[in-house]
Amino acid sequence: MGGKSMMKMAVLMLLVGVTVVTAAMSHDYGDALTKSILFFEGQRSGKLPSNQRMNWRKDSALRDGSDIGMNMVGGYYDAGDHVKFHFPMAFTTTLLAWSIVEFGESMGSDLEHALEALRWGTDYFLKATSKPGMVVAQVGDPISDHTCWERPEDMDTLRTTYVVNQTHPGSEVSAEIAAALAASSIVFKNKDNRYSRVLLQRASQVFDFANNYQGSYNESIGRGACPFYCDFNGYHDELIWGAAWLSKATQDPKYWDYVVKNMATLGGSIFEFGWDSKHSGINIFVSPIYFDPQKVMSSSGSSFITNADSFVCSLLPESPTKSVTYSPGGLMFKPGGSNLQHATALSFLLIVYSSYLQAANRSVHCGSVVATPSRLVEVAKTQVDYILGSNPLGMSYMVGYGLKFPQRIHHRGSSLPSMSTFHGHIGCHDGNSYLVTKMPNRNVLVGAVVGGPNNNDQFLDSRLNISQSEPATYLNAPLVGALAFFKGGK
DSSP states (O other), X not given: OHHHHHHHOOOOOOOOOOOOXXXXXXXXXXXXXXXHHHHHHHTBOBSOXXXXXXXXXXXXXXXXXXXXXXXXOOOBOOSSSOOEEHHHHHHHHHHHHHHHHHHGGGOTTHHXXXXXXXXXXXXXXXXXXOSTTEEEEEESOHHHHHHOOOOGGGOOSOOOEEEEESSSOOHHHHHHHHHHHHHHHHHHTTTOHHHHHHHHHHHHHHHHHHHHSOOOHHHHSGGGTTTTSOOOSOSHHHHHHHHHHHHHHHOOHHHHHHHHHHHTTOOSXXXXXXXXXXXXXXXXXXXXXXXXXGGTTSHHHHHHHHHHHHHHHTTOTTOTTOOSEEOTTOOEEOSSSOTHHHHHHHHHHHHHHHHHHHHHTXXXXXXXXXXXXXXXXXXXXXXXXXXXXXXXXXXXXXTTSSSOOOSSOSOHHHHSOOTXXXXXXXXXXXXXXXXXXXXXXXXXXXXXXXXXXOTXXXXXXXXXXXXXXXXXXXXXXXXXXXXXXXXTTO
């Protein structure tokens, strides 16, 4: 969302608040988990189910896909707008699935809602991949959409369907969808075996399409992807990521062989993980600690472990090879906008790797610094706690959690009157007054995690401050796993 938020409008950087020493706070991780999952109901597109709990939202975008004769109703709006960007949506789905795979047993009654959130994504991606030789990569013209400030239920913007195919490929979006379907097949295997098999078969087919017809969707769908969710990192990491999940889901050695062969020549930074870059996630996920113990001593296995360890060393505050910065209040920072996308995703990886290290009775060595599995958890916990309010402003950056949280988030549906209170049509520019008003949003998007404060721990609660005040699904997805872990008392 960094490139996306910067392109939307100039941000007025009037910083509020003063830095104070924050007393230690205890947090209700179970409550935060419940709300982080509920958020996804506020991002739903399509015909809403009877058990919809975010009841200020109503049906929307019921003709999506009709321009190409397909039913593309459903899925998620990625952030505060109404475009369905499939690249980050697929990453969100993969991370939701991974969160459940690792920590679903700690979710309690929230597990059922997490499964519902996951299936809302996978059902949609089955539609997007239903025709052989093509994948729907996006629905909604972003230029048209971003011109308007209106409710999703009122949309009169262009709902263009963007497709990648054999002559206009999109390996990154296709391979990420394959990863999402494969990861989700693992989740549903013991809950709905028939559905799990459908997901896995489709994942294999979509991966083959992504691999056999290689190329970036940047060129294939043009302004649909860029500058909003351009793939800056290349598509080879998504291909390896998809193969890694298929290896786990199928146990077919051809996928593991693909991972090992292609990882050896993969460029880019091993310290990145997010909707665009999968490098750190690959190294941690496929580390031999997690797979066959007999591979631990192999050369390919040692490279994965070395890279995963180096990733950890790039994050620890005391590490001599630290590559991130920390705010005075302790929040991890990487370049770009919407910084909490890094804090949530990287914290999730630290927690996952800590469990793998614990199982293998290993620690990470960063020069003379030795980091035990519990140290990785400590660092992740400082980030989660910061997001929930243990910071100099005493501000929770999860909407609806705690006593003080953002009131003016950059989110169209949240800021405008709901269909329940105003039945008339609100056109493209009719909602502009709700964008600029200093009044709080009309509807509380419970569980939404916003972009967060700047590197001096300051936060301007304004819809015009997009990089700080806009939520996105891929901020929440890894946090679901982290919160489940801490809810479990680990």
